[in-house]
Amino acid sequence: MARIQIHGGVPLEGEVRISGAKNAVLPILVASLLGDGPSRVSNVPHLQDVTTTMELLGRMGAQLSVGDGMQIEIDPRSMEHYEAPYDLVKTMRASILVLGPLVARYGRAIVSLPGGCAIGSRPVDLHLRGLQALGAQVEVRNGNIEARADQLKGARIIMDTVTVTGTENILMAATLARGTTVIENAAQEPEVVDLADFLISMGAKIHGAGSNTITVEGVDRLEGTTYSVLPDRIETGTYLVGAAMTGGRVRCTRSRPAHLDAVLNKLADTGADIHVGEDWVELDMRGRRPRSVDITTAPYPGFPTDMQAQFTALNTIAEGTGVITETIFENRFMHVQELQRLGADISVKGKTAIIRGVSGLNGAPIMATDLRASASLVLAGLVAEGVTIVDRVYHLDRGYEIIEEKLSGLGARIKRIGSAAA
Numbered sequence: 001m002a003r004i005q006i007h008g009g010v011p012l013e014g015e016v017r018i019s020g021a022k023n024a025v026l027p028i029l030v031a032s033l034l035g036d037g038p039s040r041v042s043n044v045p046h047l048q049d050v051t052t053t054m055e056l057l058g059r060m061g062a063q064l065s066v067g068d069g070m071q072i073e074i075d076p077r078s079m080e081h082y083e084a085p086y087d088l089v090k091t092m093r094a095s096i097l098v099l100g101p102l103v104a105r106y107g108r109a110i111v112s113l114p115g116g117c118a119i120g121s122r123p124v125d126l127h128l129r130g131l132q133a134l135g136a137q138v139e140v141r142n143g144n145i146e147a148r149a150d151q152l153k154g155a156r157i158i159m160d161t162v163t164v165t166g167t168e169n170i171l172m173a174a175t176l177a178r179g180t181t182v183i184e185n186a187a188q189e190p191e192v193v194d195l196a197d198f199l200i201s202m203g204a205k206i207h208g209a210g211s212n213t214i215t216v217e218g219v220d221r222l223e224g225t226t227y228s229v230l231p232d233r234i235e236t237g238t239y240l241v242g243a244a245m246t247g248g249r250v251r252c253t254r255s256r257p258a259h260l261d262a263v264l265n266k267l268a269d270t271g272a273d274i275h276v277g278e279d280w281v282e283l284d285m286r287g288r289r290p291r292s293v294d295i296t297t298a299p300y301p302g303f304p305t306d307m308q309a310q311f312t313a314l315n316t317i318a319e320g321t322g323v324i325t326e327t328i329f330e331n332r333f334m335h336v337q338e339l340q341r342l343g344a345d346i347s348v349k350g351k352t353a354i355i356r357g358v359s360g361l362n363g364a365p366i367m368a369t370d371l372r373a374s375a376s377l378v379l380a381g382l383v384a385e386g387v388t389i390v391d392r393v394y395h396l397d398r399g400y401e402i403i404e405e406k407l408s409g410l411g412a413r414i415k416r417i418g419s420a421a422a
C-alpha cells in the first residue's frame, strides 16, 4: 500500500493550478446516460473516483474514450446493462447517482445498496423516497436497490434533510419525467448548479438550481452535449489552508473564489491576507502563526463539512483554542487520533472537537482513514518537525489530483514511497 513521506518545516510558496471538481464531475459523467447521443466532458480531474465511474459506465455498455487533457467522451447509445454492482459501489458510494438516470431513461435499475463508510452511516432513504414520489417502484432486496418505472411523473418533493447526491439523483430523474417536479429543501452546493447547467445544455428545463427550491419541466428526450467541469472549491480550500499553516504564500489559479466565501472568511479570521480575482485566489500568511478559529459545518452556503478536517489541522498549531462542530456527519473526526500522534492537543465530545493550539507538532507514522481526513494529515505533516509518513494514501488519491506533485511545486519536501516492509 503506497505511503506519502513528508519532511515538514517549509512554507508553501508559489502557484498551484486547481483541477475540476470531483463532486461535480461524478454526477455529470453519470448524467450523460440521459442523452440520446454522446457527451464530451472536459476539465476532468485525474482521480480514482473518476476511473471508478468510467468503469461503472463501461460495464453498463456505454462507450467511453479519453481525449487529451482528460477530456472524456461518453456515448450511451450502446447501453445494455442497468446495474451498479457491489464490487464498485463499495469502493465509491457516489455510484448511487446512476439510479435516477437509469430509471428515468431506461425504466429500470439495480444498484447495490451502499454500506456505511468511515465518516458515517450515509443512508440513501431520501434518494429512494424521491424516486418513489416520481412514480418509480423501488424495493430493497438482497442488498440491492431494485427500481422500475415505465414513465416517471413530475411531483412536488420536500427533502427531510438537505442532501447533495439525493438532490442530484432526483434532479436527473425529473428531467425526463412527464410534467413538473419541484424539489423543496434542495441542496444549494455549486456542484448541484454545475450538474443543472450540464443538464440544461442537454436540453433539460431547470430553474432555481443553487436555491433551496428547484423546478424541473420534464422533456421527452435529451441530447448529448459538450461541457467543462467547474473548479474544485475543496481542493482550493485545502491548498489555502496549507499556506496558512506553513506561514507561506500560495495563489490558486483556474479556481472559482466566489464559491468559497465561508472558507475565505474563516481564513481571514486566522490573520491571513487574502486577495481574489475572477478565477484565482491568493493567501499570504507573511510568516505569521495562524490564530485559532471556531467552525460549525453546514450545508452550502454555510461552512463545508469537506473543509472541517483541514481546519482541525490548522487549529492544532494555531494561537489559542478553536472549537469545531461537525453537524453533517456523525463520525467525521477520524483524523483527530492521528493528529494526536503528532502531538496535537484535541478533545472530542460528541459532535464537537476542542483544539488547543500547540507551538509545534512532531513527525510520526500516521494512517489515513477517509478522503478529507487524509488531506488534513498531509497538511499537518507539512508543519510537523521531522518526518511524517501517511499510510493508506489510496484515500487521498480518490479526491486529490497528483497532490504530492502539486505540493512539491509549492516547495514541500514530500514524496510517495512504497508500502511498509512486510
Ligand code: EPZ
Pocket: 022, 023, 026, 094, 120, 121, 122, 123, 124, 125, 126, 127, 128, 161, 162, 163, 164, 165, 166, 305, 306, 328, 329, 330, 371, 372, 399
Ligand atoms: C456529498 O455526499 C459529497 N459527495 C460529500 O463529499 C460531502 O461531504 C457531502 O455531500 C456533504 O456536503 C459527493 O457529492 C459525491 P449528503 P452525500 O447526502 O450526498 C444525510 C468528499 O469528501 N442523508 O449531502 O452523500 C446524511 O447521512 C465527500 O468529497 C440522509 O439522511 O452527502 C448526512 O448526514 C464526502 N438520507 C446528510 O444527509 C439520505 O438519503 C448530508 O449527506 C441522504 C443523506
